Amino acid sequence: xxxxxxxxxxxxxxxxxxxxxxxxxxxxxxxxxxxxxxxxxxxxxxxxxxxxxxxxxxxxxxxxxxxxxxxxxxxxxxxxxxxxxxxxxxxxxxxxxxxxxxxxxxxxxxxxxxxxxxxxxxxxxxxxxxxxxxxxxxxxxxxxxxxxxxxxxxxxxxxxxxxxxxxxxxxxxxxxxxxxxxxxxxxxxxxxxxxxxxxxxxxxxxxxxxxxxxxxxxxxxxxxxxxxxxxxxxxxxxxxxxxxxxxxxxxxxxxxxxxxxxxxxxxxxxxxxxxxxxxxxxxxxxxxxxxxxxxxxxxxxxxxxxxxxxxxxxxxxxxxxxxxxxxxxxxxxxxxxxxxxxxxxxxxxxxxxxxxxxxxxxxxxxxxxxxxxxxxxxxxxxxxxxxxxxxxxxxxxxxxxxxxxxxxxxxxxxxxxxxxxxxxxxxxxxxxxxxx
Amino acid sequence: xxxxxxxxxxxxxxxxxxxxxxxxxxxxxxxxxxxxxxxxxxxxxxxxxxxxxxxxxxxxxxxxxxxxxxxxxxxxxxxxxxxxxxxxxxxxxxxxxxxxxxxxxxxxxxxxxxxxxxxxxxxxxxxxxxxxxxxxxxxxxxx
Numbered sequence: 001x002x003x004x005x006x007x008x009x010x011x012x013x014x015x016x017x018x019x020x021x022x023x024x025x026x027x028x029x030x031x032x033x034x035x036x037x038x039x040x041x042x043x044x045x046x047x048x049x050x051x052x053x054x055x056x057x058x059x060x061x062x063x064x065x066x067x068x069x070x071x072x073x074x075x076x077x078x079x080x081x082x083x084x085x086x087x088x089x090x091x092x093x094x095x096x097x098x099x100x101x102x103x104x105x106x107x108x109x110x111x112x113x114x115x116x117x118x119x120x121x122x123x124x125x126x127x128x129x130x131x132x133x134x135x136x137x138x139x140x141x142x143x144x145x146x147x148x149x150x151x152x153x154x155x156x157x158x159x160x161x162x163x164x165x166x167x168x169x170x171x172x173x174x175x176x177x178x179x180x181x182x183x184x185x186x187x188x189x190x191x192x193x194x195x196x197x198x199x200x201x202x203x204x205x206x207x208x209x210x211x212x213x214x215x216x217x218x219x220x221x222x223x224x225x226x227x228x229x230x231x232x233x234x235x236x237x238x239x240x241x242x243x244x245x246x247x248x249x250x251x252x253x254x255x256x257x258x259x260x261x262x263x264x265x266x267x268x269x270x271x272x273x274x275x276x277x278x279x280x281x282x283x284x285x286x287x288x289x290x291x292x293x294x295x296x297x298x299x300x301x302x303x304x305x306x307x308x309x310x311x312x313x314x315x316x317x318x319x320x321x322x323x324x325x326x327x328x329x330x331x332x333x334x335x336x337x338x339x340x341x342x343x344x345x346x347x348x349x350x351x352x353x354x355x356x357x358x359x360x361x362x363x364x365x366x367x368x369x370x371x372x373x374x375x376x377x378x379x380x381x382x383x384x385x386x387x388x389x390x391x392x393x394x395x396x397x398x399x400x401x402x403x404x405x406x407x408x409x410x411x412x413x414x415x416x417x418x419x420x421x422x423x424x425x426x427x428x429x430x431x432x433x434x435x436x
Numbered sequence: 437x438x439x440x441x442x443x444x445x446x447x448x449x450x451x452x453x454x455x456x457x458x459x460x461x462x463x464x465x466x467x468x469x470x471x472x473x474x475x476x477x478x479x480x481x482x483x484x485x486x487x488x489x490x491x492x493x494x495x496x497x498x499x500x501x502x503x504x505x506x507x508x509x510x511x512x513x514x515x516x517x518x519x520x521x522x523x524x525x526x527x528x529x530x531x532x533x534x535x536x537x538x539x540x541x542x543x544x545x546x547x548x549x550x551x552x553x554x555x556x557x558x559x560x561x562x563x564x565x566x567x568x569x570x571x572x573x574x575x576x577x578x579x
Binding site: 378390 | 443445447473474479480501
């Protein structure tokens, strides 16, 4: 198999030198972190006055974890390590409790991130001759822009179409002979189900590869997509706190994702005890970013469950590989590629006076796409007897939810006492999606 | 002169309407007029019964979501153009009808209709002044 590199030296660096590089970069990162009020307190407590106080990678394990909640509490500038004028880009999440999280990048940070993406793209066999249709959402979400810049860096023809509008996606794929797409697996399945409607067969397309992202999926889903389109599909991993896509990416061997260890210190921990686990053991992925001056994050708990492979990959890259994401340590749902916390939904529905005390969240597969249904019980005292008012109430709840979680739910109104009631811990999420 | 209508919230579930009706039936409450406002996922059952206070208490006791609304029962001549005549009177006096539906029984030779107005008192006055007969609660009970 042909193996191409974007940066052969780094990608195939022997493990000892790679560790040395990590230590050097980690020291710089600590120096940078000391510029933020949040980490200054923490690092001084751990007797670290400067990056030079770090003797080796093991010392990192003595530092406390950073959590999503820390990011929220530090919003907006508590983790900013450079002057705001140096920031050239920010990305932000919607935030589960009304408080968003934000990530800052300097121009150098952006260049380093883009470089990781160029590396990832080339690892899949793409070249500057490819036509890349980026179907991931642009904007504050990192998925679109990250791969966009990576594609340009490689020299591909990038079509920044963004998500949705299936008819146009298909037309553009035909017009410009798109060879590679970046897309959620469920959307790629959906597009296939609608090709016939637009007089298109998979073989009318020039598609050769797909970068699958933003959604955990199984090996079966990958194979199915590969068969349906006659393409190679590559899994990718990223999260906005670690810049976005490009943290880990599959190479042409498609045997799990190389995680770029010159840019991230990778740990797998027992989510209950915080103990660091060995390669091959399943646990929570914890990442320290080494290439972002504007906003260092040390030992960030991703809440994603996975394990690491240390054995060498036939491609020759020495960076360890990350398994598929096997689950979450929290209750986050991923619905058509969008991260949704049940607490966001609860916050919206419980703020509506006409809603009673109980609600339920249901997720189903309809065709290839996910459908979110939010069932609420109405509050009897607010019932006026007017059906039109109830219809408006439904629309109002749907609109408020859409504003909060960015996806359009179906809202169902129910009589009080009908939805399952719970003693003790409520189980309000019913996920009917089967493994595809 | 107005009468009581009960509005019952019905979620879209098999047998729900039957449950509500049989509850009323078991307690000897007779439905005189009924309509259902339905939407895609739920309905609102509107009923006029012979014993509205008892019915309201019964529904409440069974934790059925219901609400009491004032409506007006009007005698409409049971002949072609009968309803049109009543509606014309209302329209001429700028009285809006939110919704309306028919009774099961007739009152003498006339049909009985339930009207829901946004301005109930004004509507009653218009109807009375125009000689249209409004039927009271006592009459409904005795039907």
